[in-house]
Amino acid sequence: MLSHTTRSLRLSLGFLLGLGVLGGCQGRGPDRVPVAGEVKLDGYPLPTGTITFTPIGTGTAGFGTITDGRFTISQEAGPSPGECKVEILSYQKTGRQVAGMSADGSGKTDETKQVVPDKYSTNSTLKHTLPPGGDLACRFEFEVKLSWGAPYG
Numbered sequence: 001m002l003s004h005t006t007r008s009l010r011l012s013l014g015f016l017l018g019l020g021v022l023g024g025c026q027g028r029g030p031d032r033v034p035v036a037g038e039v040k041l042d043g044y045p046l047p048t049g050t051i052t053f054t055p056i057g058t059g060t061a062g063f064g065t066i067t068d069g070r071f072t073i074s075q076e077a078g079p080s081p082g083e084c085k086v087e088i089l090s091y092q093k094t095g096r097q098v099a100g101m102s103a104d105g106s107g108k109t110d111e112t113k114q115v116v117p118d119k120y121s122t123n124s125t126l127k128h129t130l131p132p133g134g135d136l137a138c139r140f141e142f143e144v145k146l147s148w149g150a151p152y153g
Contacts, residue, residue, distance in 0.1 A: 037138025045069020
């Protein structure tokens with residue numbers, strides 16, 4: 001049978017080791033990488049949208065805003081390195097008015113449509129591998145002949 005002193009010493013040592021392990025992890029989040037690049041649709045820079053990189057398997061997703069065909073995701077907000085599913089969303093005005101809530105009380109609002117093909121947006125099959133240091137030169141280009149034409153917006 002262990003003496004009271006030996007038991008106390010073991011418990012104290014276990015507690016201190018536990019604190020050391022936990023303390024060593026503080027302030028260290030998941031590995032993330034910076035990502036930047038451009039997105040073109042029908043040869044034109046995508047005016048606005050969002051881009052999301054979701055790791056396949058485990059890891060942290062990252063997303064950014066697309067403006068004038070360019071996006072930048074900082075390391076702090078970036079995804080984990082490795083193979084990622086890429087999802088690009090962009091809702092653009094069609095030039096038509098539809099019934100709906102409006103700021104001016106007219107009961108009409110601008111119609112918008114998702115312009116990125118489904119296979120790159122909501123049901124994306126697009127994949128991109130991010131190296132451990134990140135990727136600051138991603139390029140995504142899509143051809144879609146929209147019924148209301150381009151440039152968009």
